[in-house]
Amino acid sequence: MIRVGLIGAGFIGRNHFNQYEKLGARARVVALCDLEPDRRAGDWSKVGGNVADTQGTKRDLGNIRQYADWKELLADPEVDMVDLCIPTYLHAEMAIAALKAGKHVLCEKPMALTVEDCDRMLEAARDAKGKFMVAQVIRFWPECVYLRNCITDQRYGALKALHLRRQASTPDYSWRSWILDPRNSGGALLDLHVHDVDWAIQLVGMPQAITAQGYQRTGGGIDRVTALWHCGPDRVVQLEGYWDMPAGFGFNMGFTAVFEKAAIVFDLASGKPLTVFRNGAAPETPKIEGEDGYYAEIEYFLSCAEKNENPQISTPQESRNAVAVALAEKQSILTGQTVRL
Numbered sequence: 486m487i488r489v490g491l492i493g494a495g496f497i498g499r500n501h502f503n504q505y506e507k508l509g510a511r512a513r514v515v516a517l518c519d520l521e522p523d524r525r526a527g528d529w530s531k532v533g534g535n536v537a538d539t540q541g542t543k544r545d546l547g548n549i550r551q552y553a554d555w556k557e558l559l560a561d562p563e564v565d566m567v568d569l570c571i572p573t574y575l576h577a578e579m580a581i582a583a584l585k586a587g588k589h590v591l592c593e594k595p596m597a598l599t600v601e602d603c604d605r606m607l608e609a610a611r612d613a614k615g616k617f618m619v620a621q622v623i624r625f626w627p628e629c630v631y632l633r634n635c636i637t638d639q640r641y642g643a644l645k646a647l648h649l650r651r652q653a654s655t656p657d658y659s660w661r662s663w664i665l666d667p668r669n670s671g672g673a674l675l676d677l678h679v680h681d682v683d684w685a686i687q688l689v690g691m692p693q694a695i696t697a698q699g700y701q702r703t704g705g706g707i708d709r710v711t712a713l714w715h716c717g718p719d720r721v722v723q724l725e726g727y728w729d730m731p732a733g734f735g736f737n738m739g740f741t742a743v744f745e746k747a748a749i750v751f752d753l754a755s756g757k758p759l760t761v762f763r764n765g766a767a768p769e770t771p772k773i774e775g776e777d778g779y780y781a782e783i784e785y786f787l788s789c790a791e792k793n794e795n796p797q798i799s800t801p802q803e804s805r806n807a808v809a810v811a812l813a814e815k816q817s818i819l820t821g822q823t824v825r826l
């Protein structure tokens with residue numbers, strides 16, 4: 486049984502809490518920290534987000550210890566693992582302190598706002614007793630795992646073109662609107678688009694160079710990015726991420742992958758299942774195996790902690806590289822130049 490201290494009971498903290506409830510005897514949330522008294526007491530009626538919570542908005546937290554100060558939670562000897570679901574500007578400080586306190590640390594994405602902070606986190610993780618992973622949920626999303634397997638086993642031949650997209654209305658739900666200030670969130674580039682940057686690194690490796698276009702909106706952050714990744718002569722890799730859509734749009738994530746012998750298309754908001762198109766055959770909708778991505782990422786990290794193994798599906802170094810590549814895209818947007826990596 487891994488005893489979990491959850492810091493941040495907002496949109497994603499509430500989601501993670503639900504996953505621990507599903508994990509039964511493997512893990513239990515024993516401590517919860519949030520600055521807001523109602524949130525740390527289990528009243529989540531003011532928590533917003535772009536995905537509804539099916540478990541209701543008020544919870545009886547029973548014997549879960551409640552902390553207003555995250556340093557007190559870190560000092561709790563009955564906490565084995567810390568799950569960081571706090572705004573991004575707090576990731577580096579809290580993750581480093583939690584690793585130094587000997588805890589296992591699962592930290593929400595993006596790893597941090599700067600490469601320097603990511604490097605400090607990597608250094609803390611190298612010397613730590615506990616395991617460390619950034620919660621790159623897309624690597625665990627069933628449709629995304631399916632696509633990765635198709636690329637790896639080449640069942641449709643080599644990958645020729647990849648288009649990843651993540652599209653949203655401007656988020657209006659965060660605690661004190663922290664997300665709209667790019668000094669706190671990194672804008673859509675680091676908050677939203679970084680999901681696909683990290684996933685693309687897993688799928689095609691690091692790009693050799695990047696050409697990106699985009700623009701700054703709310704508070705100067707990059708709110709729209711379209712990036713071409715230069716990955717060699719035989720492959721076209723394009724990523725787009727934005728949260729400049731009007732309120733009614735909501736959220737969509739999707740991808741199109743073109744292989745030598747097939748194309749795979751998925752768009753969450755379309756309501757259609759992932760579909761494989763092949764010449765001379767009717768479109769196929771393969772059965773997509775696997776648990777909810779949030780459940781799967783947490784379950785995987787717990788299994789690493791249980792086995793005393795460093796996470797391999799998502800490594801902190803790759804999460805750091807995702808921040809570096811996203812910031813290279815920003816440099817390309819701001820300079821109008823191709824950036825070599």
Ligand SMILES: NC(=O)c1ccc[n+]([C@@H]2O[C@H](COP(=O)([O-])OP(=O)(O)OC[C@H]3O[C@@H](n4cnc5c(N)ncnc54)[C@H](O)[C@@H]3O)[C@@H](O)[C@H]2O)c1
Pocket residue numbers: 492493494495496497498518519520521524532533553555570571572573575593594595620622658659660661663676
């Ligand atoms: N993986 C995903 O799909 C996903 C989705 C949403 C958010 N996130 C990431 O999760 C993190 C949190 O985002 P969110 O949407 O849950 O934000 P949120 O605004 O909904 O919640 C943040 C919570 O942190 C609390 N908090 C702030 N400062 C604190 C402090 N010093 N000590 C304790 N609690 C504090 C706030 O009271 C609030 O309850 C961000 O890094 C974000 O990028 C990831």
